[in-house]
Amino acid sequence: MKEPRTNQEERIASDTKKYDLRRNLFNGIVEAGFASTALLVAIRYFEASDSAKSLMAGGSCLGFLLAPGFLLLIGKSRTPVSRICALLTFGTACGILLSATANSYWAYAGWLIMACVLIGQVPSLMIHIYSRNYRSGERGRKISGNLMLSAIVGAVTALLIGRLLDQDLSNFRPLAVVMSLLCLCTAYFHLRIPSEPLKPNVGGLAEDLRHALKDRLFSWMLTGWMLMGIGNLVPIPLRVEYLANPAYGIDASNTVVLAITLVVPLITRVASIPAWGWAFDRFNLAFVRIAINLFFLVGLFLYFQTQDLVFLSLASALIGWATGGGTMAWTLWVTKVAPTGKESSYMSIHSFFTGVRGVPAPFVGYWIITTLGPSQVGWTSVILIGLSCLIFLALAKDERLRVTHS
Numbered sequence: 001m002k003e004p005r006t007n008q009e010e011r012i013a014s015d016t017k018k019y020d021l022r023r024n025l026f027n028g029i030v031e032a033g034f035a036s037t038a039l040l041v042a043i044r045y046f047e048a049s050d051s052a053k054s055l056m057a058g059g060s061c062l063g064f065l066l067a068p069g070f071l072l073l074i075g076k077s078r079t080p081v082s083r084i085c086a087l088l089t090f091g092t093a094c095g096i097l098l099s100a101t102a103n104s105y106w107a108y109a110g111w112l113i114m115a116c117v118l119i120g121q122v123p124s125l126m127i128h129i130y131s132r133n134y135r136s137g138e139r140g141r142k143i144s145g146n147l148m149l150s151a152i153v154g155a156v157t158a159l160l161i162g163r164l165l166d167q168d169l170s171n172f173r174p175l176a177v178v179m180s181l182l183c184l185c186t187a188y189f190h191l192r193i194p195s196e197p198l199k200p201n202v203g204g205l206a207e208d209l210r211h212a213l214k215d216r217l218f219s220w221m222l223t224g225w226m227l228m229g230i231g232n233l234v235p236i237p238l239r240v241e242y243l244a245n246p247a248y249g250i251d252a253s254n255t256v257v258l259a260i261t262l263v264v265p266l267i268t269r270v271a272s273i274p275a276w277g278w279a280f281d282r283f284n285l286a287f288v289r290i291a292i293n294l295f296f297l298v299g300l301f302l303y304f305q306t307q308d309l310v311f312l313s314l315a316s317a318l319i320g321w322a323t324g325g326g327t328m329a330w331t332l333w334v335t336k337v338a339p340t341g342k343e344s345s346y347m348s349i350h351s352f353f354t355g356v357r358g359v360p361a362p363f364v365g366y367w368i369i370t371t372l373g374p375s376q377v378g379w380t381s382v383i384l385i386g387l388s389c390l391i392f393l394a395l396a397k398d399e400r401l402r403v404t405h406s
Contacts, residue, residue: 012194013142016133021146023189026182028150030096032157032262033179037165037172038112039240040254045169046105050370054362057237059113061358063120067351070121071344075198081125082195086187088125091118093183100176120355123331124347129195131335131343137281139332144277147327148270155266162255169254198344209349217398218337218346222353224391228293229354231384232326233361235300235377238369242304243312248374250307264313265320272324280328285336286396289329290389295322297385304378330354337400 038056042048048056074084095115102108134142164171213219243250243257252260279288299318306312330350338346368377395401 012133013135015192015194016129017142017146019189019192020143021149023186023193024146024150025153026185026189028153029157030092030179030183030186031150032154032266033161033175033182034096034112034116037161037175039237040165040244040257041169041172042105042109043241043244044254045172046108048105048109050366051363052105052109053237053241054366056109056112056116057362058359059116060120061233061355061361062113063117063355064123064351065355065359066117067121067124067355068348071124071198071348074125078197080195080197081128082190082193085122085125085193086190088118088121089183089187089190091115093180093187096176096183097180100173100180120351124344124351125198127331127334127347128198128344129193130332132196133194136335139335140277140280140328143331144273144328147324148273151266151270151273151324155263155270158258158262158266159255162253162258165254199341207345215337217395217400218349220391220395221333221337222350224289224388224395225350226353226357227384227391228289228296228388229357230361230364231381231388232296232300233358234365234368234384235304235381236365237362238365238374238377239303239316241366241369242374248307248369252309256309260309260312260316264316265323268317268320269324269327272321273328276325276328279325280332284396285329285333285401286392286398288325289333289392292322292325292329293385293389293392295319296326297382297389300381300385301378304374 039053042053042056046052074081077084092115095111095118099108099111099115102111130139130143161175164175239261240257242248243252243260244254245251276288276292279291295318299315299322303312303315303319306315334343334346334350365377368380
């Protein structure tokens with residue numbers, strides 16, 4: 001039986017939920033703005049090369065790749081985690097603002113990649129806050145409402161941006177200014193979340209990797225996540241490319257592109273989050289991950305086998321349902337596996353390998369779609385995600401995946 005919380009613990013948990021909710025309100029708008037404008041503007045305004053589009057799509061994953069190095073520096077700074085998150089978000093706002101001044105696709109891509117690298121450090125830091133400010137068995141429920149709010153405002157934002165870009169693609173410039181201001185609001189609410197400094201990690205990435213290799217469960221979980229992640233990340237930028245590029249026969253309007261690739265999945269993501277949060281707190285993590293994978297598998301396969309807007313919307317709905325659980329599982333799964341006090345180190349390795357797979361994935365995806373065609377993108381996802389499911393099924397008997405740890 002769990003000990004009752006002290007008044008201070010109650011206050012910390014309450015303040016964390018309150019300010020994280022407000023942070024997610026603005027963060028949902030900014031994330032939708034990123035996703036809405038970046039690739040569409042690169043494709044239709046700047047007519048960017050596949051290399052530039054691939055780099056933009058892999059920007060956040062490049063940030064994840066650098067996460068262990070950032071964590072080493074952050075640990076040495078002895079600065080509260082929420083303050084570091086605010087500084088990173090401020091830098092992201094600057095990158096978005098500078099993208100409004102770009103007159104070439106490489107300048108546009110460069111500023112947004114910088115922003116993505118900075119914001120890509122935040123998840124590894126937020127896991128430190130969640131693991132200390134919330135108790136085990138309640139983390140999924142505590143953050144589910146925040147993720148729902150982020151998805152709702154993101155869906156509305158995507159529709160509005162689609163209409164503005166249909167009127168004039170150059171509207172991406174004032175939109176970037178607005179997004180940078182909203183990013184500053186996100187930074188402010190980061191500052192209000194209670195947090196402590198990270199403990200210095202003297203060994204850095206090398207020491208964290210040794211921990212990962214010694215922990216067989218963690219190593220195999222990373223392997224399963226790697227296969228699933230590649231299968232999921234390869235088609236992400238191609239969903240926009242497939243609808244927006246006339247070469248693939250659809251050539252939808254900006255509003256339709258954003259409705260199918262953002263609004264529909266965001267709506268189903270909102271609907272799914274309470275169910276996934278409940279499942280995360282109560283069921284074997286391996287089975288939860290397999291269920292998420294199966295929704296991704298069916299949705300991604302169907303998406304690239306059709307040009308019918310109804311079936312594309314259905315596929316996006318399945319992807320959105322999976323994303324609701326995938327975001328939560330990606331954010332929280334190390335809290336069930338990592339020893340107490342090692343959550344940020346384990347998360348940094350998880351983020352690092354997300355970067356390892358995420359940086360080359362868009363390049364692979366563009367090669368597949370241009371060389372082999374859209375249908376093969378779907379088959380690639382099916383094979384990789386299917387293999388991932390088999391690994392998670394084999395791990396399901398491990399006690400740590402059945403029992404929630406603090």
